[in-house]
Amino acid sequence: MYANIIPLTRLPLSRPQIYTYELGDLAKEIKIGQLVEIPLYYRSLPGIVVKITAEAPAGIEFKQVNKIIDQHPLVGQREIKLVEFVSEYYYASPGLILKQLAPEPPKKRIKKVEEALVKINLSVIAGGTSINIGEREESCDNSVHTVKKNGDIKLIINTPTPRRQEYLKIISQALQNKKQALFLVPELSLIPQTQEWLEKHFFNEEIVLLHGGLSKTDAYINWRRAQSGGAKIFLGTRHAVLTPFCNLGSIIVDEEQNLSYKQWDMNPRYDARTVAGEKARLYGCDLIFGATAPSVGAYFTSPLPASLREALQASPTPGPLLSKEKGGDIHFVQALLFRKEENKTESTPPLTKEGARGVIIDMRDELRKGNYSIFSEKLQISITEILREKRQAMLFVNRRGSSTFVMCRDCGHIMRCPNCHNALMEHTGRTLSCNRCSYKAASPLTCPKCRSPRIKGFGTGVEKVEQEAKNLFPGARTSRLDIGNAPRLKELRQKYEEFSAGKIDILIGTQTALPLSSPNLSLIAAVNIDSILNFPDWRTDEKSWQMLNQLCRRDDINNCIIQTYNQENRLLRLLARNNLDEFYQQELKNRQALKYPPYIKMIKLICKSDDYNYLQKESAAMADKLRKGLPDAEIIGPVKPVNEKIRNFWQRNIIIKLTESQKNDMLKQILVNLSNAWSIDVDPLT
Ligand SMILES: [Zn+2]
Ligand SMILES: [Zn+2]
Incomplete structure (x- = not known):
């Protein structure tokens, strides 16, 4: 007997990825999906059995499997198929994907693992191998489905509260059918409030977490509970999509538009939304995407129901737009973003709380009347009111640090990172740091x-806004939330609890803070929206549109203030017209004309080297090879990226634009034979 085995390691794509071994005495115990130890290139490695055969090619002497590490199969046929898909789609080593998908049993704290598993009537690990003590796993549905159950993704476009109502129905339905539900959020910062909400509604069920911040022991226990059916509701970030389940009924991808679903900085560079699509197909389960303003891709692939489209087209908000108004002694330009409509149909997404107002402030007017603060008068007055009424405000700032860069006013010199050539940001304690x-x-x-x-900091970061808020409102309790200062779940949870308990008056945060809510939250303000609107990138309009909608299309606030120096911006005008559909129609037209996704496929090749000459030669030669090998595809580059040097490695990118039918064998042959200097990013973010 022989077994085909994928070693749990990243192998160069030019080498074979699956190896055949002889089983010998292990033949009677071997099962597909088991974790075994194999000899490979003078090493011993763990591997997963993907196929068992009686025959093997004649004339070759095969090595023997050393031992079975875990009697109980770690993965089933569906996961093996999922790994095949991810590996082919993203040109990634299947061993590397399997390694992320199937954690090895922990070697420490085994007692804790055993206790947890016994509690749910599961296998016990004994000296590294597990003994099955329950029948539960045998009841899992292991069938591999080949067609989508309901055809497509169900796309829910709505503000958070009604969206959650829909999610509750979907999860309840899965539980009723005795199935599991997987709820995905894009960022760790969303786990605490989502967990609290799920626990409130499903108080009989434990909400099991699957995210990268868990200890090895907890990750293994939670993983086993998913795989064995030992729990029903799972909440996780992008890598949870790789977890094997016993009988999955639905996958919900909330805040679907968020780019954190894509792993862009390390291999395998997968997008959890794409993988969720394939997983839903293999499991025959429902797939739900939800967003306030969805991604252009999701909007394109899952057309709106006709009723919603008609409603959106019929009711672009009439009435005064961006008209000048005088109120007391303050001057501001006011756009009635949200007007309650007389005959609003039910399918139109509701905007903010009834009678709510969105205001776009022209910061040039502020300068003209002598207000040089980063807080407009309107914003200052609104915050003062909120503090008096003991409500809460959130200030959104796109950049970290205090100043975004430090420059000499005499010679124009900019302080840069010696390792990355990246402009350094300045912090409040007069220190500089690199964000790379x-x-x-x-x-x-x-x-x-x-x-x-005369050298000083320019640009407004979250720390500067916090400092200014402290100066302007000395009695207020301010707090800051950005990825830099609260990376761990424990701190994020604490911050969320303080905020929702009303212990913070003004929360100042980056995008991480934006989806947070609190019963007393009343105002959200974007201090400097222009840094988002003006970023030079083909995806900027989409990202800005989603952020603008996240800012003011919410049902949990009364007021929204957007400060800008560029009131003529097309997206701000579109927002004021409150016509969701119009944006997507325009954006799709642009993408089609300029050949961008979803009309074409993009693959980015990244070449990195500490040898500048090699980098230039290698990347130019590769671009040549691609142009010759793929005459029908569009090859762009080699391109010098915005940050040419990262951690002392120089970088060049090549972009391949092609249609689905041009994804041929020639392309594959070139890509799998790339040298170690290259990384492959399919469907890149930029
Ligand atoms: Zn100078
Ligand atoms: Zn650096």
């Missing part, structure tokens, strides 16, 4: 180039 690597330094007193003392 761990480089830190003190702020310079004089310009290192011309010795001028």
Whole structure:
């Protein structure tokens, strides 16, 4: 007997990825999906059995499997198929994907694991191998489905509260059918409030977490509970989509538009939304995408129901737009973003709380009347009111740090990271840091180039806004939430609890904070929206549109203030017209004309080297090879990325634009034979 085995390691794509071994005495115990130890290239490695055969090619001497590490299969046929899909779609080593999908049993704290597993009537690990003590796993539905159950993704476009109502129905339905439900959120910061909400509605069920921040022991226990049917409701971030389940009834992808669903900075560079599509197909389960303003891709692939489209087209908000108004002694330009309509149909997504107002402030007017603060008068007055009425405000700032860059006013010198060539941001304690690597330094007193003392920070980051809020509202309790200062779930949970308990008056945060809610939250303000609107990238309009909608299309606030120096911006105008459909129609037209997804496929090849000459030669040669090998595809580059040097490695990108039918064997042959200097990013973010 022989077994085909995938070693749990990343192998170069040019090498075979599946190896055949002889089973010998292990033949009677071997099962598909088992974790075994195999000899490979003078090493011993763990591997997963993907196929068992009686025959093997004659004339070859096969090595023997060393031992079975875990008697109980770690993965089933569906996961093996899912790994095949991810590996082919993303040109990634299947061993690397399996490694993320199937954790090895922990070697420490085995007692804790045993206790947890016994509680749910599951296998016990004994000396590294597990003994099955329950029948539960045998009751799992292991069938592999080949067609989509309901054809497509169900797309829910709505504000958070009604969206959640829909989700509750879907999860209840899965539980009624004795199936499991997987709820995905894009960022760790969303776990605490989502968990609280799920626990409130499903108080008989434990909400099991699946995310990258768990300890090895907890990750293994929770993984086993998914795989064995030992729990019903799972809440996780993107990598939870790889987890094997016993009998999955539905996958919900909330905040579907969020780009954090894509793993862009390491291999395998998969998108959890794409993988969820394939997983739903293999499991024959429902797939639900939800967003306030969905991604262009989801909008394109799952057309709106006709009723919703008609409603959206029929009711672009009439009435005064961006008309000048005078109120007391303050001047501001006001756009009635949200007007309650007389004959609003039910399918139109509701906007903010009844009578709510969105305001777009022209910051040039503020300068003209002598207000040089980053807080417009309207914003200052609104916050004062909120503090008096003991309600809460959230200030959204797109950038971390205090200043986004430090520049000499005499010679124009910009302080850059020596490892990344990236502009350094400045923090409130007069220190500099790089957002690409761990480089830190003190702020310079004089310009290192011309010795001028006129060197200072420019651009507004979240720390500067926090500082200014403290100065303007000395009695208020302010708090800051950005990825930089609260990366762990424990701190995120604490911050959320303080916020929802009303212990924070003004929360200042980056995108991480934006989806947070609190019963007393009344105002959201975007302090400097222009840094988002003006970013030079083909996806900018989509990202900005989603962010603008996340800011003010919410049912949990009364007011929204957007500060801008560019009131003529097309997206702000569209927002004021409150016509969701119009944006997507325009954006799709642009994408089609300029050949961008979803009309074509993009693959980005990233070449990295510490040798600048090699980098230039290698990337130019590769672009040549691609142009010759794929005459019908569009090859762009080699392109110098915005940050040319990251952690002392220089970088060049090549973009391949092609249609689905041009994804041929020639392309595959070139890609799998790329040298170690290259990474492949299918469906890249930029
Ligand atoms: Zn200078
Ligand atoms: Zn750096």
